[in-house]
Amino acid sequence: MSIDHLEDQSGATVELPPAERRALVVGLALHERGRTAARHHDYPLALVLFLEADRQLSECRSSILKSVDNWAVLQLDVAWSYLCLRSLPHAGDAAARLARAEAAFKDSYGEDHARLIALKGSAANERVLLMRMYLLQGIVCYHQNKRSEARALLAKAETELNALRVDEESVLTLMELGWSRAAARAGLRAAAGHVDTAHHYLADRRAQRDRARDAHRNERQRRLLGVCEDGSQINLQLVEALVGMGYPRGLAICALRNSNNHVAEAVRLIQEQPEL
The missing domain is CATH 1.10.8 (Helicase, Ruva Protein; domain 3)
Structure with a gap:
């Protein structure tokens, strides 16, 4: 696995010295292996891989970690593994990691997701991460006997979850137009459920990717x-x-x-x- 360059949420290239590049590559690879283990419900292995990934990424400058959301997602995955393993003694560590994740999301996406919306036109699909974060924070607060905080956080998680729901008929309509189910759901979330808007959103995103791919190919040819x-x-x-x-x-x-x-x-x- 290699990384030619790293881009932050604004699309700007982040230069990496060799040592940090290696730490980042190893950390991201371990994170992905951990997520694979978690998908197979092997949470003991997943947790080991996540913690080692976190150790590797900690060797990178904080400015690099704040420029992308990978590190914040890793903190969510560590907390989720603690939950699945019912490791109550780690509730304090989970709370600290979730607080760091929340701060990192704000740094990466901007206040009220302003940077993310300016870049992608919508923050709808990243709300999945926020829903996970509020849910985990609520569960941790519950086990720390912070019941009022837990209720508030779980209510926020429910609000985010409801905002992510999409109409199945609208999904099927977009699939008939040639979009995959995953793309259709993502488009509808970004378009607040409006089929036509979702179709145009997905088409614009595809065109942007095609232009970026063509530009990369032309640059390589040059x-x-x-x-x-x-x-x-x-x-x-x-x-x-x-x-x-x-x-x-x-x-x-x-x-x-x-x-x-x-x-x-x-x-x-x-x-x-x-x-x-």
């Missing part, structure tokens, strides 16, 4: 093309233009490299020096 003799990047669009004119791709690249991206000169070189 890096592979190399540079001209003057050090400038070989122009991918000019390469495609020459290929469209019928010239072999390799020859077009060589000609543009030698001509420093001057199309007319590149054509002349191809015609006069086809052995390029």
Whole structure:
């Protein structure tokens, strides 16, 4: 597993020194293994993996952990494992982890999810995490004999859960339009249950992903093309233009490299020096 770069919730690249990069990669891998164990109800193993993941991630700067929500989700998973193992002696640790998770979500998503909404257009699907957090906080408070706080937190969890409910007929309608069940549910949550709005939301998100994928592919192709003799990047669009004119791709690249991206000169070189 490798990470070329890490992006925060705003999409900005977060540079990582080698030691922190390794700690992050190992931590995320252990977290994923722990979640797999939890899905198989092997909570003793899951807890061991989660705690080791937390130890690895603790070697990263706090600014990095605050820029993404992975660490906050890990705290929820640790608390959930304590609950499933009925480990009451760890209620204090669970409460502390949940408090850190709440602060981390606020740092990552912004006050009232403003940063998340600006980035994604909605905070609906991240509300699943908030529902889990309120539920766990309520359960912990209950076992700590903080009954009034527990009631308030469980009520907040119920409010979030109700907001996440979607109409099954609307889900089926979106599935008939070609969306998966998971995508349909996510779209309806983001669109407050409106089918047309959900469809447009999902289409816009798909278009954004396609543009990002195309941009990444083009950037990769540009890096592979190399540079001209003057050090400038070989122009991918000019390469495609020459290929469209019928010239072999390799020859077009060589000609543009030698001509420093001057199309007319590149054509002349191809015609006069086809052995390029």
